[in-house]
Amino acid sequence: MADHFTGRLIKLTNMNTKMELPSDQLRNFINNSLFFESKVGGLSDKEAIDVLIAVEDEAKLRIANGLIYRGITSFDNPEQFKKTFIYINGVGLGYCNAVLTALNVVLFDLWPHIVEACKDQYLLMLKETVRMNVNKIENVMMNAVRVLNGTGEWNSKVRMASQLATLFMENEQWLLGLKACPGLTTSVILVFSHLIVDAPVPMTQQDTFRSALINCVILFIKGRRHEVIILGRDFLLVLIRLSRIPQFEAIWKKFAEDPKMFNVTGIEDMLLRSCLASNTRLSAEVQMKIDFMLNSCRNVAPHWNWLTYSHLRGPDGGSLRAEIVRYLIAYVPENQMQADTRVQLLYFIISTAQPGAEQQWLKCCLWIDWLGFDPGTCDFKMMDAAFGTVKYALLMNTSSGQVLVNSSIGPQLANSLLEYVCKAATLFLPSASESILRSLNLAMRAIADQYGQNLQPILEHHRIDRKVHEGMREIWRDFLRGKEPPTSQPQTVPGAPVLTPPAANHIKPAKISEKSRSRSKNAEEAPPIIDLNALMKRLKGETRAKIEALRAKYKKELTDDADRSEAIEDIIQFIFTNDDKLEDNEIENAGLCLWAIAGKITKEGESVLPDGYNEKGPLECFSHPAYTIVRNLCTPTTPETASDNMITMAAGIREKDPTISYLFLFHIKGTVTNAAGVRECLECYSEVARACEKDVSEMLVSDLQNCAINDVRLFSYILPFVFQKMIEVLCANVDATQLKNFIGDIIRENIRLFRREQFNNILAASLEWSTVSQWVFWHLVHAEGIPIEWVVSIIPKLSNEQHQEALTNVLLMLKRMDRECSHRRSRKLPTSRRVDRRSDEKKQLSENSIIGIISKAPGKKGVQKLCLQQVLEHLTLFTELCLTRDKKVSEMFLSKHHMQEAIASVKSNEKATVLRSKYGQLYAVMDILSEQEQTSSRTLRGNRTGTATSSPTNDKIMKRKNADEEETNGNSQKKRKRTNREIIQLDSSDSD
Numbered sequence: 001m002a003d004h005f006t007g008r009l010i011k012l013t014n015m016n017t018k019m020e021l022p023s024d025q026l027r028n029f030i031n032n033s034l035f036f037e038s039k040v041g042g043l044s045d046k047e048a049i050d051v052l053i054a055v056e057d058e059a060k061l062r063i064a065n066g067l068i069y070r071g072i073t074s075f076d077n078p079e080q081f082k083k084t085f086i087y088i089n090g091v092g093l094g095y096c097n098a099v100l101t102a103l104n105v106v107l108f109d110l111w112p113h114i115v116e117a118c119k120d121q122y123l124l125m126l127k128e129t130v131r132m133n134v135n136k137i138e139n140v141m142m143n144a145v146r147v148l149n150g151t152g153e154w155n156s157k158v159r160m161a162s163q164l165a166t167l168f169m170e171n172e173q174w175l176l177g178l179k180a181c182p183g184l185t186t187s188v189i190l191v192f193s194h195l196i197v198d199a200p201v202p203m204t205q206q207d208t209f210r211s212a213l214i215n216c217v218i219l220f221i222k223g224r225r226h227e228v229i230i231l232g233r234d235f236l237l238v239l240i241r242l243s244r245i246p247q248f249e250a251i252w253k254k255f256a257e258d259p260k261m262f263n264v265t266g267i268e269d270m271l272l273r274s275c276l277a278s279n280t281r282l283s284a285e286v287q288m289k290i291d292f293m294l295n296s297c298r299n300v301a302p303h304w305n306w307l308t309y310s311h312l313r314g315p316d317g318g319s320l321r322a323e324i325v326r327y328l329i330a331y332v333p334e335n336q337m338q339a340d341t342r343v344q345l346l347y348f349i350i351s352t353a354q355p356g357a358e359q360q361w362l363k364c365c366l367w368i369d370w371l372g373f374d375p376g377t378c379d380f381k382m383m384d385a386a387f388g389t390v391k392y393a394l395l396m397n398t399s400s401g402q403v404l405v406n407s408s409i410g411p412q413l414a415n416s417l418l419e420y421v422c423k424a425a426t427l428f429l430p431s432a433s434e435s436i437l438r439s440l441n442l443a444m445r446a447i448a449d450q451y452g453q454n455l456q457p458i459l460e461h462h463r464i465d466r467k468v469h470e471g472m473r474e475i476w477r478d479f480l481r482g483k484e485p486p487t488s489q490p491q492t493v494p495g496a497p498v499l500t501p502p503a504a505n506h507i508k509p510a511k512i513s514e515k516s517r518s519r520s521k522n523a524e525e526a527p528p529i530i531d532l533n534a535l536m537k538r539l540k541g542e543t544r545a546k547i548e549a550l551r552a553k554y555k556k557e558l559t560d561d562a563d564r565s566e567a568i569e570d571i572i573q574f575i576f577t578n579d580d581k582l583e584d585n586e587i588e589n590a591g592l593c594l595w596a597i598a599g600k601i602t603k604e605g606e607s608v609l610p611d612g613y614n615e616k617g618p619l620e621c622f623s624h625p626a627y628t629i630v631r632n633l634c635t636p637t638t639p640e641t642a643s644d645n646m647i648t649m650a651a652g653i654r655e656k657d658p659t660i661s662y663l664f665l666f667h668i669k670g671t672v673t674n675a676a677g678v679r680e681c682l683e684c685y686s687e688v689a690r691a692c693e694k695d696v697s698e699m700l701v702s703d704l705q706n707c708a709i710n711d712v713r714l715f716s717y718i719l720p721f722v723f724q725k726m727i728e729v730l731c732a733n734v735d736a737t738q739l740k741n742f743i744g745d746i747i748r749e750n751i752r753l754f755r756r757e758q759f760n761n762i763l764a765a766s767l768e769w770s771t772v773s774q775w776v777f778w779h780l781v782h783a784e785g786i787p788i789e790w791v792v793s794i795i796p797k798l799s800n801e802q803h804q805e806a807l808t809n810v811l812l813m814l815k816r817m818d819r820e821c822s823h824r825r826s827r828k829l830p831t832s833r834r835v836d837r838r839s840d841e842k843k844q845l846s847e848n849s850i851i852g853i854i855s856k857a858p859g860k861k862g863v864q865k866l867c868l869q870q871v872l873e874h875l876t877l878f879t880e881l882c883l884t885r886d887k888k889v890s891e892m893f894l895s896k897h898h899m900q901e902a903i904a905s906v907k908s909n910e911k912a913t914v915l916r917s918k919y920g921q922l923y924a925v926m927d928i929l930s931e932q933e934q935t936s937s938r939t940l941r942g943n944r945t946g947t948a949t950s951s952p953t954n955d956k957i958m959k960r961k962n963a964d965e966e967e968t969n970g971n972s973q974k975k976r977k978r979t980n981r982e983i984i985q986l987d988s989s990d991s992d
Contacts, residue, residue, distance in 0.1 A: 005030055011073050013113045025109035029065055036066020045083065049090035064098035068106060071125050075117040085128055100140055107143045108284045112151045119156070123163045130171050141167075142184040142280060148191050149323055150283025154314045161195055162209055165216040176223045185220050185227040186277035192217045193238045194319035196245070218247055229263050232273035233372050234326065237365065268432045271372035272439075274382070278330035281323050286311060290324065293345065294331065294338050298737055304348045318358040321349050325365045329385045339381070343388040347396075350389070350417075351409050363420040370421060371428055371436045373443040380450060383443045386421075390414050394461050411463040418464065422471030437475065444476050452698045455479065532596045538589045543582065546571050547593050554597055564625040568594055572632055576645060587645055588652030591629065595653050595660070598626035602659050607713040608666065622667060629653070630660065630667045633684060647684065651691035659710065661688065662703040666714060669721040727753070727762055728769060731776040739776060743783040753780060759790050767803050774805040781809070788813045868912060872919045879925050895929045 006017055008030045015022065022030075039055070040048035055063055067084055074081035088099060106114070106122060114122075126144065129137045145164060148157050168175060168188070175181075192213045199210050221228060228235055239255070242248040259266045264273070282290070289307060293300050312320055328346055333339040346366065353359045366386050373383060393414035425440060426433050448455050459472065459480055473480045532551075539547060550567055575582065575590055582590075601624050602608055610621050622631075633646045653660050668681045689699040704722065708715040734742065745751045754762070766777050791810055798807055882890030893899070903926045906912050916923065 004034060008033060008069070008073075012069070012110075012115070012118060014115050015113070023109070023113075025105070026113060029069065029105065029110060032062040032065035033069035034066075035059075035062050036070070039063065039066075040087075045086055045090070049087060052087065052091050053094065060095055060098040061101060064095060064102040065105065067095075067099065068102040068125070072106070072114070072118040072121040075121050081121070081124070084125075085132075089132070096135060100134075100136060103140045104143055107140070107147055111147055112285065116156065116159075119160065120163075123160065123167070127167055130167065130174060133174070138178060138181040138184045142181070142187045143284070145184070145187040145191050146280060146283050148195065148283070149281065149320060150285045151311060154316065157195070157314075157316070158199070158209060161192065162212060165192070165212040168216050168219065169212070172219065172223075175219070180227075181224070182227045182230050183277070183280050185224045186231055187280050188220050189217055189228070189231065189238055190234070190277070190281050190323070193242055194316060194323070197241055198316040198319055214245060214247055217242075218251075221251060225262055229270075229273065230276045232275045233271050233368055234275040234277075235262075236267070236270055237368065240364075241361070267429065268372075268435050271368075271429070271432065271435075272374045272377065273372075274369070274377055275326070275330065278327055282327055286320075286324070287327070290327065290345070294333070294341050297341060298337065300341055300344050300348070304345065308352070318353065318361070321353055321358075322362055322365045325349055325362055329366070329369060329382055332379060332381050339384070339388065342385060343392045346385060346389045347392050347410075347413070351393075351413050360420070363417060364424070366417070367421045367424060370440055370443045371424060373439040373446075375442055375446065380446045383446055384450065386417070387447050390417050391458050393417070394458065394463050414463065415465050415468050418468050418472060422468065422475055425475050440475055441478070444479055448479060452695070453701065532593060535589050535593050535596070539586065539593070543571075543575070543578075543586065543590055546574060547590065547597070551593075551597050561623045561625055564598070565623075565628045568598060568625055568628045569632075572628065575649075584648050587648050591649030591653050592656060594629060595626060595657065598624070598628070600657070600659075601626050601663060602710055607711050608663070609711070609714045609717055622671065627663075627667060630664050631671075633664060633688075647687045647691050650688045654688065654692055658702065658706050661685070661699065662707040662714075662718065664688075665703065665718050665722065669718060727777065727780075728765070728773065731766075731769065731773040731780075734776055739779065743779065746780065746783045753784055754786060756790055759786065760794055763791065763794055763806070764797075767798075767806060771805055778805070778809040782812075786813075788817060868906065869915060872906070872915060872922060876919055876922045879922060891929065894926065895933050900926065900930055900933075 009015055009017065009022055009026070012030070013022075013026070039051055043051065052063055067087060071081060071084040074084065088095065103122075103125070111119070123144075126137070126141060129140075141164075144160075148161055196210055196213050196217070199213070202208070202210055231238070239248060239252055243252060255262065256267065259269070262270065264270045279287075286307075289303075293303050293307075297303055311317075325346060328342050331338075331342060333342055350359065350362045350366065353362055366389065369378065369382050370386060393410040396410045421440070425436055428436060451458075456479075459476070460469070464472075469480075536544065536548065536551075550571060554564060554567070571590070571594060575587060608621065629646075629649070633650050650660060650664070664685060668678060668685075672678050672681055686696045689696045692699065694702075700722065704715065704718070707718060742751070746753065766774055769777070788810075791813065795810060798810070800807065878890075879894070903923070907916070907923065
């Protein structure tokens with residue numbers, strides 16, 4: 001069986017079986033051919049057809065693969081090729097879909113690997129299927145044309161394109177008789193057009209390759225003209241590229257004279273139409289590789305090198321680059337990673353292209369969607385591809401070592417792209433220059449709506465040349481600042497005296513502060529005043545009656561804020577209960593009326609935040625009736641129906657009075673205490689932003705800016721709260737690459753996140769985050785180099801069971817602390833430590849060594865001895881420190897003969913009887929060690945496991961200690977004082 005498999009594999013692919021392994025698709029294809037041969041081997045044609053008809057539906061695709069294998073490998077056996085089509089005719093329509101699928105499998109999975117003879121046989125099979133008028137064979141032929149935009153040598157592509165063109169021309173009647181084949185039409189026009197350009201000019205009359213392709217493209221354009229409109233503006237690209245050929249020049253002229261031949265009103269109409277055939281312009285192999293990079297690669301530089309080496313090195317490399325550009329522009333990214341990868345690919349394609357005509361053509365393919373932008377038919381993401389490429393070229397990271405092209409090319413390429421679109425505005429189609437300028441401004445408007453305040457720094461970047469700036473200013477006047485007029489200097493008359501006022505009398509003009517400028521600018525851009533009378537007229541029915549009644553008695557009868565708030569609350573609840581009868585416009589108008597009746601919360605020159613405001617105190621600052629609307633926005637009584645209504649109401653109010661949104665943030669900060677409630681309210685804030693058709697970040701920046709201008713004290717109060725939530729969102733959603741870049745900016749001191757007065761609040765809030773969010777937060781803390789002093793105040797509040805992430809990082813901060821600069825410490829150790837150190841030595845200690853340790857240095861009055869009480873104190877401390885260790889040295893030291901004799905002499909001394917109750921623990925230890933020394937030769941800790949509680953000696957010591965403590969408690973207070981005051985010294989006879 002293996003020999004049959006290897007033989008079939010070599011015949012199909014010429015693969016070196018000793019060095020290479022076949023792919024899974026190739027292996028399955030050959031196994032299916034063996035399955036087919038096992039079914040029909042040795043049977044007559046009629047018997048074989050009967051067997052194939054009786055095959056189950058699940059096995060028909062395997063049979064079809066076997067039929068196709070027999071057909072494409074029959075280049076040395078014409079009879080076998082004929083018999084293949086006898087089988088196809090015999091099995092009938094039951095195998096039609098399976099045969100078409102098998103033909104597509106060869107094109108999608110096997111075409112780059114099979115030999116040229118098999119490819120020729122495949123095209124012969126297509127020719128035979130056309131002759132047989134197999135249903136839907138045009139889809140297979142479309143995929144065969146797409147293969148030309150993929151892997152393969154140039155000569156192989158020329159040979160295949162020539163055979164396909166001949167096939168189309170020989171079956172012209174069949175082609176024109178097809179009801180619908182838009183995929184085949186668009187593929188032939190797009191692929192054959194760039195092959196015509198890339199093919200060399202024929203040197204002899206026998207070279208008819210270009211003429212065959214030209215005739216074929218003309219046939220499709222004229223014969224299938226109703227399907228050409230699918231190409232949209234890409235059809236104009238085809239005509240532009242082939243305009244020097246006489247046949248296509250004639251089509252240009254006819255198109256300009258009679259545009260109805262393509263079902264459009266003119267060239268401008270065709271320019272405004274998007275291409276709907278982007279999925280059929282690349283081969284399946286190249287398209288899968290591009291999709292892989294878009295979906296799975298954050299850094300496309302290595303993959304781009306691989307794609308260039310395998311596909312873009314031939315004579316048609318430039319045209320294939322243009323096809324990839326058009327495919328990427330039509331690709332709609334689903335997330336930010338795909339959008340960034342698309343921009344990187346576009347940058348690499350254009351920057352690595354050959355300078356000159358090839359690069360100019362790529363620029364045309366990149367910008368043509370801007371020249372014919374129509375908001376009704378074009379997606380914004382198509383416009384963002386070109387602008388994102390310019391932005392990437394201007395702002396690309398020059399320090400990245402993974403970029404394959406020189407980073408200095410980026411600004412040059414950005415200037416070149418902008419210069420091209422500025423010139424194309426008037427030169428691309430002079431007769432439609434006004435329409436093109438309008439489309440360019442509409443496209444930039446879509447970009448401005450998406451980028452917001454980030455657009456201006458890009459359009460006025462310092463890397464853009466001055467001449468390019470001037471060209472951009474002529475096109476996008478509304479998006480770039482005008483040129484500042486030069487300040488005219490007063491001309492002085494020659495010879496006239498110049499009078500200079502004395503310095504003492506010179507009066508300097510008053511400086512205008514930035515705050516005053518901001519306030520004046522805010523006053524100029526102030527929102528329109530709410531016209532209550534006009535709004536009341538838009539209300540209907542019972543809603544209008546209730547609001548009119550509230551307006552009538554609001555100031556006269558309702559004098560207390562509590563009563564006013566209750567009246568507004570009643571109307572809001574009425575709106576909630578009757579929301580099915582009210583439209584969104586009525587709800588917005590009702591909210592505006594209530595907001596206007598309640599009156600503005602903010603006042604010029606006064607802060608909403610009262611003096612001495614305390615978060616833990618009474619919420620007196622939220623007593624204004626207008627806060628009733630904000631309060632219902634935070635926690636509506638019936639969330640199922642009220643949330644949407646309150647969001648609609650708040651969005652309508654914000655259009656007239658933007659202060660409601662930052663007052664909403666103030667209300668959340670001041671009233672909502674639990675974390676779940678804060679998250680719910682912030683989600684409501686996000687919904688209000690979406691209802692206002694704004695991005696959340698854009699609305700947040702606008703609210704903070706308005707708050708900083710109107711109320712600085714409130715801004716300083718809200719900012720830490722907003723920053724804390726921003727840090728939480730950042731830590732919860734950042735990925736590894738973004739975290740690396742963020743920490744890099746922190747290390748380069750481009751970003752500073754934390755301040756000491758805010759850090760403790762953020763750290764306390766982070767204790768409730770998830771583990772991953774906390775680890776990201778601590779990465780940022782370590783990157784910024786936060787000192788341990790900032791964390792000390794919160795350490796007592798940390799729990800070992802609940803706050804393990806924080807405790808781990810606090811330990812790391814303590815370990816990394818630098819030692820403080822201080823004087824060198826004395827090398828003298830406490831007596832107990834010195835005894836402990838000497839007891840660990842291997843050498844035995846003598847009595848004289850112990851005396852040398854505890855004796856003091858000689859002074860002026862001679863040798864001074866330690867008191868017995870101090871010696872016993874040191875030995876007691878020594879037992880407490882050393883008996884809990886794993887080694888046996890301390891017990892051996894205390895069990896020595898001279899130590900036992902010394903303690904025994906102290907016990908027998910009458911002067912030391914008063915110390916027996918105080919140091920009973922030491923005596924107990926020595927007694928236990930003496931007893932064990934007499935009864936057993938085993939050491940005290942022979943079976944010890946390393947803990948003090950498991951030792952029997954320690955148990956006895958603790959019992960003896962408790963007994964001594966009870967005995968000590970029975971003594972009087974006077975006796976204790978007297979014992980402590982007495983100082984007992986040993987003479988020379990007692991020291992032994």
